[in-house]
Amino acid sequence: MKESKDVYLVDHVRTPFSRANPLDPDDDVFSKKQGLEFVAHVLIDMFDNRIPNSGSSLKREDVSEVLVGSALLQHEHGTFGGRIPIFMAKFPFHVPATVFDRQDGSGMTTLHVGFANISMGYSDVVASVGFDQFTRVPLHTYGGKVTVYGIPPDKFMLDPENKWYNDDLYDWKTSRLLYQAAQKLAEEEADNISKDDMDEFSIRSYNLAEKSLENGYFKEEIMSLKGHEGGNPENEIEIRADQSINKGVTLESIAKMPSISTPGWAGGYKNPVISKDAYVTRFGTEEGIITAGNSSPLSDGASLCLLASKNALDEYKLKPISKIISIGYAGVDPTVQGRGIVPAAQMALKHANLKSEDIDFWEINESFSVVAINAANKLGIDWENKMNIHGGALAIGNPISATGLRITTTLARILKEKNAKYGLAAMSCGGGQGTAVVIENLD
Amino acid sequence: MKIRDVYITDYIRTPFSRSRPREPPRDVLGNLRPDEMTALTINEMFDNRLKDKVKPEDVDEFYIGATHFNFEYVTFGGRYPLFLSKFPPKVSSVALDRQCGSGMTCASLGYNNIALGYSDIVIASGQNNATISRNPNRRPTTREIPPAMKPGHELFVDDVVDFRCSYSMLQTAQKLHEMNADVFSKEDNDRFSVRSHKLAAKAQEDGFFKDEIVPIMGHREGDEDEPMLIEYDTSVRKNATYEGTKDLRGLSTPGWAGGYYRPLMTKEEYVETFGTEQGLITAGNSCPTNAGTATLMLMSEEAMKKYDLDPLARIISNGFGAVDPTVMGRGPVPASWMALKHAGLTTDDIDCWEINEAFAIVGLNWIHEMGLDDRMDDINIKGGAIAIGHPIAATGPRIVGTLARILKERKQKYGLATMCCGGGQGTAMIIENTDA
Numbered sequence: 001m002k003e004s005k006d007v008y009l010v011d012h013v014r015t016p017f018s019r020a021n022p023l024d025p026d027d028d029v030f031s032k033k034q035g036l037e038f039v040a041h042v043l044i045d046m047f048d049n050r051i052p053n054s055g056s057s058l059k060r061e062d063v064s065e066v067l068v069g070s071a072l073l074q075h076e077h078g079t080f081g082g083r084i085p086i087f088m089a090k091f092p093f094h095v096p097a098t099v100f101d102r103q104d105g106s107g108m109t110t111l112h113v114g115f116a117n118i119s120m121g122y123s124d125v126v127a128s129v130g131f132d133q134f135t136r137v138p139l140h141t142y143g144g145k146v147t148v149y150g151i152p153p154d155k156f157m158l159d160p161e162n163k164w165y166n167d168d169l170y171d172w173k174t175s176r177l178l179y180q181a182a183q184k185l186a187e188e189e190a191d192n193i194s195k196d197d198m199d200e201f202s203i204r205s206y207n208l209a210e211k212s213l214e215n216g217y218f219k220e221e222i223m224s225l226k227g228h229e230g231g232n233p234e235n236e237i238e239i240r241a242d243q244s245i246n247k248g249v250t251l252e253s254i255a256k257m258p259s260i261s262t263p264g265w266a267g268g269y270k271n272p273v274i275s276k277d278a279y280v281t282r283f284g285t286e287e288g289i290i291t292a293g294n295s296s297p298l299s300d301g302a303s304l305c306l307l308a309s310k311n312a313l314d315e316y317k318l319k320p321i322s323k324i325i326s327i328g329y330a331g332v333d334p335t336v337q338g339r340g341i342v343p344a345a346q347m348a349l350k351h352a353n354l355k356s357e358d359i360d361f362w363e364i365n366e367s368f369s370v371v372a373i374n375a376a377n378k379l380g381i382d383w384e385n386k387m388n389i390h391g392g393a394l395a396i397g398n399p400i401s402a403t404g405l406r407i408t409t410t411l412a413r414i415l416k417e418k419n420a421k422y423g424l425a426a427m428s429c430g431g432g433q434g435t436a437v438v439i440e441n442l443d
Numbered sequence: 444m445k446i447r448d449v450y451i452t453d454y455i456r457t458p459f460s461r462s463r464p465r466e467p468p469r470d471v472l473g474n475l476r477p478d479e480m481t482a483l484t485i486n487e488m489f490d491n492r493l494k495d496k497v498k499p500e501d502v503d504e505f506y507i508g509a510t511h512f513n514f515e516y517v518t519f520g521g522r523y524p525l526f527l528s529k530f531p532p533k534v535s536s537v538a539l540d541r542q543c544g545s546g547m548t549c550a551s552l553g554y555n556n557i558a559l560g561y562s563d564i565v566i567a568s569g570q571n572n573a574t575i576s577r578n579p580n581r582r583p584t585t586r587e588i589p590p591a592m593k594p595g596h597e598l599f600v601d602d603v604v605d606f607r608c609s610y611s612m613l614q615t616a617q618k619l620h621e622m623n624a625d626v627f628s629k630e631d632n633d634r635f636s637v638r639s640h641k642l643a644a645k646a647q648e649d650g651f652f653k654d655e656i657v658p659i660m661g662h663r664e665g666d667e668d669e670p671m672l673i674e675y676d677t678s679v680r681k682n683a684t685y686e687g688t689k690d691l692r693g694l695s696t697p698g699w700a701g702g703y704y705r706p707l708m709t710k711e712e713y714v715e716t717f718g719t720e721q722g723l724i725t726a727g728n729s730c731p732t733n734a735g736t737a738t739l740m741l742m743s744e745e746a747m748k749k750y751d752l753d754p755l756a757r758i759i760s761n762g763f764g765a766v767d768p769t770v771m772g773r774g775p776v777p778a779s780w781m782a783l784k785h786a787g788l789t790t791d792d793i794d795c796w797e798i799n800e801a802f803a804i805v806g807l808n809w810i811h812e813m814g815l816d817d818r819m820d821d822i823n824i825k826g827g828a829i830a831i832g833h834p835i836a837a838t839g840p841r842i843v844g845t846l847a848r849i850l851k852e853r854k855q856k857y858g859l860a861t862m863c864c865g866g867g868q869g870t871a872m873i874i875e876n877t878d879a
């Protein structure tokens with residue numbers, strides 16, 4: 001019987017993450033950049049700058065396949081099976097492509113698929129790219145204004161007269177509005193996580209990201225990309241840093257931010273898990289506890305991870321950063337989608353033959369504070385010292401499909417920096433899923 | 444880590460109806476959403492075919508392929524069709540697009556994850572319904588010209604990619620035919636198409652497709668208010684003849700008339716070779732557009748034993764490759780060679796072949812490039828997409844499933860199914876009949 005092959009993470013690059021704003025597009029420094037341009041630019045930067053500068057002989061024509069992930073493949077994100085962005089990046093015609101949607105996990109799924117194809121011996125070099133552009137192709141609902149690019153089967157599954165009605169089971173309003181899913185998760189975890197915990201966790205993320213930004217930590221992973229400043233597309237400048245990292249945020253300012261979610265007792269989701277009285281007693285407020293302060297801002301951008309087999313390392317003189325040990329994926333109740341991290345991480349640990357305590361550093365995506373804290377609690381992570389030590393999506397921003405590859409990249413860099421061995425990156429996905437990957441520092 | 448064996452344990456599909464985006468009532472399945480059709484087949488699979496053996500909650504992963512994700516095709520990461528199919532939330536899902544190869548790619552990824560030990564049971568589906576939600580011609584429906592097509596833009600590539608040709612499958616087939624001017628005539632194409640209709644009609648008469656088709660409640664052609672159970676593929680023409688096919692109007696534009704960049708032949712050469720000024724691609728020698736879904740169930744050996752199921756086939760290898768998008772029909776060639784290489788087999792080892800008939804010329808070109816000109820009796824023996832129809836992403840699972848059933852029927856061992864993909868790709872899969 002054949003043996004599977006080892007898979008290595010050999011390089012990475014990402015765009016800066018801008019702050020998305022579909023209601024006032026020019027406010028986003030990348031409002032003029034289409035999502036597929038992000039993909040082309042990270043590929044171009046990788047093959048025109050990073051690879052040649054690294055001393056590797058790898059060229060575009062040596063790539064076995066390019067895999068692209070996005071949560072929103074509607075509208076101008078139509079990729080023609082992944083081909084358009086790789087044509088724009090001047091790849092030769094013989095390089096295949098595929099495009100994936102697993103919502104937030106789309107980017108990490110490209111890593112999973114690349115890992116599997118290399119393990120199986122079908123590919124040698126895979127470029128995994130995740131992108132999203134929420135200013136130009138927004139989520140179904142944004143800022144209370146519905147901006148639909150596509151007709152999700154709402155009426156279909158929401159109409160009790162329709163034979164496909166299943167809203168009793170899936171509570172689509174909650175499943176689709178991720179801040180409601182976070183609110184429900186917070187209520188289910190009311191005994192373990194308070195609003196203060198959530199806000200304090202956010203401040204930690206802001207502080208760590210701010211420090212990393214000041215230290216120039218992100219420079220190594222970010223390419224510069226043309227955008228504009230001052231809300232005026234005419235004022236072209238090179239954007240070199242993430243745009244969401246706010247300086248000088250305090251716990252007081254975060255704690256005072258207005259609620260964006262509705263509690264279960266007030267009809268925020270079906271079958272409330274705690275009564276109004278219990279809610280007020282626990283959280284000290286009648287209002288929802290998810291705010292802009294303890295949820296990640298939507299951002300635009302793309303990330304790329306380059307994977308290679310052992311053969312390719314030798315043939316193209318590529319230097320591995322990490323070895324990919326295992327992957328994990330799982331589904332959970334979509335009304336509490338944030339729980340998806342836990343079974344996905346457990347699956348990856350099981351296949352790596354490791355336990356939580358063997359993991360030296362974690363990157364757990366901070367789509368919401370409550371999601372990250374809950375995952376840390378359930379997985380037994382010493383989060384203050386070992387998790388998201390350079391900040392997370394709460395501060396850096398969340399161009400959701402790009403995030404999976406960003407956290408994998410950051411994790412690989414952290415393992416190097418700390419001279420540690422094992423790392424696990426995981427994230428939850430809208431619709432109730434989780435994706436995870438375990439990597440090993442080869443030094 | 445040891446690579447495990449992976450088996451196909453079930454295959455099911457809807458009938459394929461002819462799409463009528465301009466006259467929706469004429470498509471007998473035109474009122475059904477694609478995810479609804481996927482759910483109908485999967486519900487049938489679990490409620491009846493696998494009753495009391497495997498349950499939806501035993502499944503690890505669900506892959507759904509489609510050629511775009513606009514309108515009714517929004518899947519929320521595969522969750523909508525997953526939940527409609529009554530899988531519980533713990534089953535994970537992915538939606539993917541490799542154009543025509545989307546469905547076969549779903550099966551390839553399921554195969555990978557089972558082989559590597561990450562999953563035990565995977566459902567791979569492809570779906571399409573061009574009537575209910577017009578495929579926006581596969582191009583991005585953008586508010587402005589995409590950078591790739593905007594002259595002067597730093598990412599402009601239209602001079603190389605020739606999007607007008609690449610996006611129009613008809614044009615890619617025309618160009619492919621002109622490339623093959625010395626090898627194939629238009630008559631070869633038309634005769635290949637008639638063969639497809641005849642073989643499919645024979646298979647229909649013999650009841651071959653009954654075991655793979657779930658009858659679905661649609662409506663009478665032209666009357667949406669009159670429900671009718673649809674049990675057969677509606678594009679198959681029993682009475683197709685070469686005489687009736689050869690004079691159909693050319694739908695494509697030849698290179699000399701501007702049909703694609705950098706024409707391969709002058710007008711004079713073209714007329715001399717083909718005996719006409721017209722395009723060579725007609726409704727007769729190309730596949731129709733169809734609505735339908737097809738689903739494969741994949742399992743590890745352990746799972747198959749645990750749930751007491753018999754294999755339809757074992758998956759030996761898969762292949763994928765890419766080519767110039769202006770002649771996307773060549774995609775099956777590199778994909779097939781890759782699958783053969785990984786299987787350690789030669790073309791002589793393969794007993795039976797399924798090449799997707801997106802266009803007759805795609806089938807003929809592949810047969811010629813693979814050196815299979817004398818193997819016609821082993822190729823698409825139950826007809827192909829020209830007759831059965833091509834609900835794009837559903838065709839991959841269909842040809843793999845049909846091939847598995849043909850191998851059983853002919854008691855042969857190895858089969859290879861392959862297809863071209865818009866955008867210039869190909870996918871392939873080699874399967875083995877474990878009884879032979």
